[in-house]
Amino acid sequence: MAAFSCLIACGAHPVSIIKTLALAGLISATASAGFAADIAPTPPPASGWTLTVGLGPQVQTSFPGAKSVTVWPTGTMALRRPGEPEPFASPDDGFGLALFDIGWFKAGPVGRIMSSRGLSGGNGAFYGLHDVDWTLELGVYGELWYTEHFRARAEVRQGVNGHDGLDANIALDAIQKYDAFTFAIGPRLQFGDTQYMNAYFSVTPYEASVNGRVGAYQANGGLASVGGLASVKYDFLPNWSATVFGGYSRLVSSAAASPIPNNLGSLNQYTGGVVIAHSFHLDIPFLP
Template identity: 30%
Template structure:
């Protein structure tokens, strides 16, 4: 196993996207603040941060790298939000009978960063996968400290022409006036266009890379769990530590890129500092 400290820009932004994946409401929740608490706040919520994440070189790799991590999250009146490379809107918001009960539905658009064969020697001969624009939508439900989300994305820029769906469930636990633990489990389904692009090996790629030719079909490609521990230094400054584990599944796990050259087990850990305006 190797590790590096100079990853490419796309992988830096991918790491930021990974840490921005949790619902904004969960990330904006301050340690010690109870769900449903009404505090005076402006129309804008902004979080800026930076840190580092130790993670695989590519999804399915057994080589790890330390990735510098920028973090940007913006929310306007709980209507429009920006989470890293993802822009969305809460088009429909339905409040439940209890404080903290909420159902939200809306559209999403994001830039999905591709994969460069120069990212890792195991990718040599497979060619680059271009980045592209994806559009989709989400359904999110929260009740008290619990939340559940379904997110769909389809590529519209001919990068992979695929469709992905992610189902996740999360929980927030206040451990004191300054400490909060967030946990989330998730799984991702992908169609055959996506899996073939990222995990398939064509005849040409096989000749160039030395890997066995492989056709990847649709199915669940991964399942994972993450834990974030937030410590509020001041009213605005916080430190967050993260540990995560993901297991590759289905045709993604059976790909020679994972089963022969990589690993089904994907670990990550990191820490970052953030400032909330």
């Protein structure tokens, strides 16, 4: 207002006064808009979760020590916030939930199902040996990321039925992304306690007499197999992917000395399959 009074008092032309006031108003409006933009609140994070579910067929050795193969369903499941990248998961990982996650280290419960051992599916040579029911294994896992290209994972699981034993897996993976492809490869170690090893590799004197092709044998707990697994994942659509994988392991130590794989089955164990996965939005009422 003081500047306006000065313009009049100084005898400024009315047109000049109007131009001056218009310019001042424009400067004021621009400054106000810029200030408002500076203090505009950031948008809230997206709500809900993104769930990735994968399923497909897997061809694998029917059971530890067998020579036959069987088709068994396999899959994957991962839960993350919208906008977060899909975490890496190897096809031979158990179904786990990362209750503890600090980025470079994750841990939580894990589970998996093992197929049964019996005479069906071309396993008539196992006549006289005890059957092993399908097994639900429950336990815990830990996952350590040294870099974004190298992962170490360990699972320890207890069979709640079936073999009733304790087994563990250690997996190392080298991971490389290239456009829509993700390549991974790494070694595998598998361990079992005495109960687990007894279920698949021990032979009682009575079983040996009935079968006639194997002698009595007592397996011990420890390292059971050594091998590796490779996989290629292809994101063929924004929310769809396909993973092809193959793996090999060989029985060692007490498992390799058993007459079961040597006379009735095989020391070589194989796996391979395809998983098709889809990601979709999910609202979970009890999760924020």
